Amino acid sequence: MSRADAAVVGTGPNGLSAAVTLARAGLTVDLFESADTVGGGLRSEPLFDRDIDHDICSAVHPMAPASRFFREFDLAAHGVHLIEPEIPYAHPLDAGRAGLVHHDLDATVERLGVDGTRWRRLMAPLVEHSRGVVDLMLSGQRSLPSDVPAALALAGRVLRHGTRLTTRLAFSTEEARSLLTGVAAHAVGKLPSHSAAAVAMLLGHLAHSSGWCVPRGGSARIADALTADLLAHGCTFHTRHEVHRLTELAGYPIVLLDISARGLLTLAGDALPVRYARSLARFRYGPGAAKADFLVSGPIPWANPEVGGAGTVHIGGDQAAMFRQETLTQQGVATGEPFVLVVDPAVNDPGRARPGKRPVWAYAHVPHGDTRDPLRLVQGRIERYAPGFTDTVIAARGVSAAEYEKYNPNYVGGDIGSGAMNLYQAVARPAPRLDPYRTPLPGVYLCSASTPPGPGVHGMCGYLAARSALRREHGIRTAPDLSPSLTEKIPYERKSR
Incomplete structure (x- = not known):
């Protein structure tokens, strides 16, 4: 498998926003998703009738038009x-x-x-x-x-x-x-x-x-827009591809993980320093x-x-x-x-x-x-x-x-916030560090709702993690332009029912 500049594991809203941010900075990105379709908490599917789509996770999005990521990306x-x-x-x-x-x-x-x-x-x-x-x-x-x-x-x-x-x-x-x-x-x-x-x-x-x-047509419309933008910028999706160990991604200079703190412990195995691993193990779920x-x-x-x-x-x-x-x-x-x-x-x-x-x-x-x-x-x-x-x-x-x-393994115990929202964990997600997205492993970053600012369809966990990776790995301190690129846009067609 050819290696891109970065790999993103998990294609929920934060994984997608992380990939968009990296791609807009000029990096090539491979995205890995264990499910059949991308979107994570943004999936919509017909459950009982082929003509009626149900939102499988999130349905209403107060933070989508408000967050910096989506304001600049411009969903409309x-x-x-x-x-x-x-x-x-x-x-x-x-x-x-x-x-x-x-x-x-x-x-x-x-x-x-x-x-x-x-x-x-x-x-x-x-x-x-x-x-x-x-x-x-x-x-x-x-x-x-x-x-x-x-x-x-x-x-x-x-x-x-x-x-x-x-x-x-x-x-x-x-x-x-x-x-x-x-x-x-x-x-x-x-x-x-x-x-x-x-x-x-x-x-x-x-x-x-x-x-x-409420997105017209269902929450999946947001995932569709992010997916179309990523395809337009040369990114590659690998669905039905579950990553079991970080060693499978050896060769990628940057790895961003849209997974829970517990998931990081599983993927990294014994590679994490003991102190950081203990912090992840103490991370509380709601x-x-x-x-x-x-x-x-x-x-x-x-x-x-x-x-x-x-x-x-x-x-x-x-x-x-x-x-x-x-x-x-x-x-x-x-x-x-x-x-x-x-x-x-x-x-x-x-x-x-x-x-x-x-x-x-x-x-x-x-x-x-x-x-x-x-x-x-x-x-x-x-x-x-x-x-x-x-x-x-x-x-x-x-x-x-x-x-x-x-x-969705990110929903530990059914916790759709991927971690309890108390005052301490609002800041120390998933561990008390100056850069909550950067892990002790070279080039590996966490970008899920287990990091600040926490749960919600706002894309900011992925955006901020990608900004951290760009700054540390490439010296890019200026935020990439996320505005629509109409000349490069490729329409994304969802799977037929």
């Missing part, structure tokens, strides 16, 4: 249409009540009544400094912030909303409390906490700025995600019809219930009322549906390594706030947290 110029729902997310409550966040901050403030002014006071400064907030949160966490007002606004809010007392006192209505707590639950860990508050501030303000976007996919005959019959217009729906009950449930889940206690996220993509992307058929995407937060089939759990949670949902189900599939790891 590559044919990816990111749809911004007018209602980014909703939180149903008992008795038909619900909290609704509108893309328009003023509309949200008006709907929240007595808590409207408090919501504006919380979100408006973050929205005003959104670029600074995003670039700080989606960074390698190793440099001073470029936007000091953004950093101060973020820090103050994280400190105030990271404790139980201040979080409860922040709002007077359950609608407002549940909206913010539901977003904080995306941290997938104990509630409340300062790390969850940071996630709430990032995702919460994005609902009012660049939006919680609760798992258990996936449920449904093919349904019509829109979800929410008790509150306005919830049906939301891009994402959080099901977790009131704030106290979410505090209790997410903390129990983090402690490894299985319950029958998990926090559930639900997406009916055809609400904002009608092309995803056919007459009498549409996909519904959902997953539940469950204990690490949970083996339960989540289908009944998730369906029951939806039914509580959408009576009659069960009657619309044509077909369904559940994937436990343990099975999710088999699907």
Whole structure:
């Protein structure tokens, strides 16, 4: 096999962004993927009906239009249409009540009544400094912030909303409390906490700025755009090719690994220095995600019809219930009322549906390594706030947290974040080092969500790891131009069904 200038193992969003960054700097890249298709968490497939694509992992992408990598890459110029729902997310409550966040901050403030002014006071400064907030949160966490007002606004809010007392006192209505707590639950860990508050501030303000976007046609459209760009720049994909040992990549001057910290231990074997290997072995993983996919005959019959217009729906009950449930889940206690996220993509992307058929995407937060089939759990949670949902189900599939790891080894124990998101591991991912991407092995870099800034479809782990490799291996300190190269673009055709 001829050797390119670099090898990338794993073609999730971070592996693809790493390869794009290297290729734009002039390097030739070979990409290795054990699955049949590229994309990792960006895959979409027909599960029950050849005409209906389901998003296998991620479905909604708040960070895709916001991150530096995707801003410069410009998904729209590559044919990816990111749809911004007018209602980014909703939180149903008992008795038909619900909290609704509108893309328009003023509309949200008006709907929240007595808590409207408090919501504006919380979100408006973050929205005003959104670029600074995003670039700080989606960074390698190793440099001073470029936007000091953004950093101060973020820090103050994280400190105030990271404790139980201040979080409860922040709002007077359950609608407002549940909206913010539901977003904080995306941290997938104990509630409340300062790390969850940071996630709430990032995702919460994005609902009012660049939006919680849904790619038209499904998440795979993002992977398609990245793949097309890589093909246009001479990169080679090797699918159905699992790399078992790093020694198989001997001869590549640069190797970037879109794998978990545990995966690096397996691939490297005894080659890693003992101290670094021990740090990787101590790296903690969080609760798992258990996936449920449904093919349904019509829109979800929410008790509150306005919830049906939301891009994402959080099901977790009131704030106290979410505090209790997410903390129990983090402690490894299985319950029958998990926090559930639900997406009916055809609400904002009608092309995803056919007459009498549409996909519904959902997953539940469950204990690490949970083996339960989540289908009944998730369906029951939806039914509580959408009576009659069960009657619309044509077909369904559940994937436990343990099975999710088999699907993607990066999801250790079902942890789709590839590592617990606490304050320490937000910085020391996967080990306490000045350069978190560079491993002690010559030319070998880690570029997965096990590195800063962590999980999400933002491409920044891969981008920052590639920048580190370019700087250290080639002395290239200037960021490569990621803007669209229309003259070299090659359309990427997905496999026929």
